[in-house]
Structure formats: C-alpha cells, structure tokens
Amino acid sequence: MLATRAVGTDRDAFRWREEGARMQRAHGVGRLSFVRRGADTVIRDCYQEAGLRIRMPRPGPAMPVEAVIINTAGGLTGGDRFSLEIVAGEGTRAVVTGQAAEKVYRSSGGVGSFRTHIVLGEAASLDWLPQEAILFDGSALDRRLDIEMAASAHLLAVESVVFGRLARGESVESAFLFxxxxxxxxxxxxxxxxxxxxxxxxxxxxARAAGAGAIAAASVVVVSPGAEDLIDATRDRLAGLDATGVEAGASAFDGLVSIRLLSADPFALRRGLVQLLEMLRGPLPRVWSC
Incomplete structure (x- = not known):
C-alpha cells in the first residue's frame, strides 16, 4: 500500500539552475553500520568524509547505541551534496540523530541535496531522528530518504521542515523544496x-487546502509488526495538540502508522513532536534538548 502526500508544483514559477555559480561547494559522505555482538549492538564500520561527521555519545543504561550526524559546513546551500548510508544488522538496536537543526540558506544557483539510504536486517530496530530543516528565503533543497527493511524489523522515522524562523520575523516568499x-x-x-x-x-x-497559514510541518512513520496497535495511543496524544496550535492526524494500515503535524508556530510543532516521539519511544537523545 502507498501513502501519498499532496504535492504543490509550478514548474514555470521558480526555476533553479543545475549549474550553479562557480563557487566552492560543500560535500559530505557518511557510512555507518551496526552489528550484534552477543547481547550488545556495536559499530562495525564508520566512514566520514569532508563536511559530514559522525559522533557516538556514550549511551545511558539499557539505551540503544546512539550516533549523531554533524554537518561541519554549518548548513546547506545551492550545489552542496551530502549522502549518508546506515546499515543496521540482524538484531541490532540503534538511534541516529542530528546535532542540531539543519539550516538551508539562500541559493546563488543550483540545488543542495541530502540523500539518506537506510537498510535494516531481520529483527533490527532503528530510530531515524534528525532535527528539523530550516529553509531560508530563496533556498533550494532536494532531500530523499530511501529505506529497505526486513519484514521483522522495526523503524521509527521522522523528518520535519520549517519555512523561516518565526522568532526573527523571517518568511520564505520563494524557495524550492523536493x-x-x-x-x-x-x-x-x-x-x-x-x-x-x-x-x-x-x-x-x-491556502486553506495546503497549509492554512502553517510554516512548519513534520512527518512521522512507524513500520513494525503490529504497529497498528499504536494508533489509539497516538491519536490520544495528538488530540491534545489542537489547543497548542498544532494540527495533526494519524492513520494505520498493514504494519504501519503514518502521522502528520502542521503548525503556524515552529516551536509549538517541535514541542508537540517531542511529546509524540517520547510516547512512541521514550526519552529523546540529549541533542534534542539543546
């Protein structure tokens, strides 16, 4: 089964040059794999190149192995290229998150890209928890997430985006996001x-049928045997968010729960997202509290 989100397009309104201005561009490559050693999950391979860095904080008692992705370039702009590959071997348990919100700055030409490819083996459990991407006016981002998982694996994945920093009075009049x-x-x-x-x-x-004034959005997906059993608790948690200015909904089918959140207040959305994720998995990585 496919779950699809409405797409807003206007190909002629805002075109980006694939050949950007001749300026230095950032790039980064990361590869990370986990394997099971006895009862423990350990790192088998960790490769980092250029602007992408991977750090492993010491996990607390009974907590999964944690990896933090860091973009040393301080953000993305047109023409930047980043890619990340994560492999969770059979029976492993891990969480991968981001050090901070990813800023996507005005493009002087070209589109910045971030590609993530995740593979989960039998009975593996992985939480993909990057923090939000903040788009600036005139920015251009192509972000793709591809996941291949065994039928017995467990996945919790989130991606969120903010169009301008409300506290600084910023707005995004024009941009490209795919x-x-x-x-x-x-x-x-x-x-x-x-x-x-x-x-x-x-x-x-x-527009009412699109965001109704929202400037922040998040998608959360849980894929796991019996994931549909989470739907009642999920909807109970989301029901309380309406009073905070967050519109949210959830659906469940075929071992999968899909959740959407929208808000005109990015901080309210983040707070609601944190509450939801804590209900789904327990405490979040410490970087989320920074």
Missing amino acids: ERWRIRRGGRLVYAEGLRFDGPVAARLA
Whole structure:
C-alpha cells in the first residue's frame, strides 16, 4: 500500500539552475553500520568524509547505541551534496540523530541535496531522528530518504521542515523544496510520499487546502509488526495538540502508522513532536534538548 502526500508544483514559477555559480561547494559522505555482538549492538564500520561527521555519545543504561550526524559546513546551500548510508544488522538496536537543526540558506544557483539510504536486517530496530530543516528565503533543497527493511524489523522515522524562523520575523516568499520518502519492507514498497514546492511558498502555504497559514510541518512513520496497535495511543496524544496550535492526524494500515503535524508556530510543532516521539519511544537523545 502507498501513502501519498499532496504535492504543490509550478514548474514555470521558480526555476533553479543545475549549474550553479562557480563557487566552492560543500560535500559530505557518511557510512555507518551496526552489528550484534552477543547481547550488545556495536559499530562495525564508520566512514566520514569532508563536511559530514559522525559522533557516538556514550549511551545511558539499557539505551540503544546512539550516533549523531554533524554537518561541519554549518548548513546547506545551492550545489552542496551530502549522502549518508546506515546499515543496521540482524538484531541490532540503534538511534541516529542530528546535532542540531539543519539550516538551508539562500541559493546563488543550483540545488543542495541530502540523500539518506537506510537498510535494516531481520529483527533490527532503528530510530531515524534528525532535527528539523530550516529553509531560508530563496533556498533550494532536494532531500530523499530511501529505506529497505526486513519484514521483522522495526523503524521509527521522522523528518520535519520549517519555512523561516518565526522568532526573527523571517518568511520564505520563494524557495524550492523536493522531498521524497520510499520505504520497502520485505522487498515490497509499503510507503511512498513526495512533496514539492517550486516558487511562491508563502502564498501556497497560506491556502486553506495546503497549509492554512502553517510554516512548519513534520512527518512521522512507524513500520513494525503490529504497529497498528499504536494508533489509539497516538491519536490520544495528538488530540491534545489542537489547543497548542498544532494540527495533526494519524492513520494505520498493514504494519504501519503514518502521522502528520502542521503548525503556524515552529516551536509549538517541535514541542508537540517531542511529546509524540517520547510516547512512541521514550526519552529523546540529549541533542534534542539543546
């Protein structure tokens, strides 16, 4: 089954040059794999190149192995290229998160990209918990998440985006954003979604049928045997968010729970997202409290 999100497009309104201005561009490559050693999950391989760094804080008692992804470039802009590959071997338990919100700055030409590819073996459990991407006016980002997982594996994944920093009075009048998820379970495509903004972002988000004035959005997906059993607790948690200015909804099918959150207040959305994730998995990595 496929879960798809509405796509907003206008190809002629806002075109980005694939050949950017001749300026230095950032790039980064990371590869990380986990294996089981006795009762413990350990790092088998950790490769980092250029602007992408991987750090492993010491986990607390009974906590999964934790990896923190760091972009030493301080953000992305047009023409930057980053890629990350994560492999969780059979029976492993791990969480991968980001050091801070990812800032996507105005592009002088070209589109910045971040590709993430995740593989989960039999009975593996992985939480993919990057913090939000903050888009600036005139930014351009292509972000893709591809996941291949065994039928017995457990996945919790989140991606969120903020269009401008409300506290600083910023707005995103025009930008390019293409976001794509693909999740395959047991070799079968079970989840697919795509989101595209190209041009007048603020005007589209203001539309009732799109964002109704929202400037922050998040998607959360749980894929696991029996994941549908989480739907009642999830909806109970989301029901209390309406009073905080966060609109949210959830659906469940075929071992999968899909959750959406929208808000005109990025801080309210983050606070609601934290509450939801803590309900789904327990305490979040310490970097989320910074």
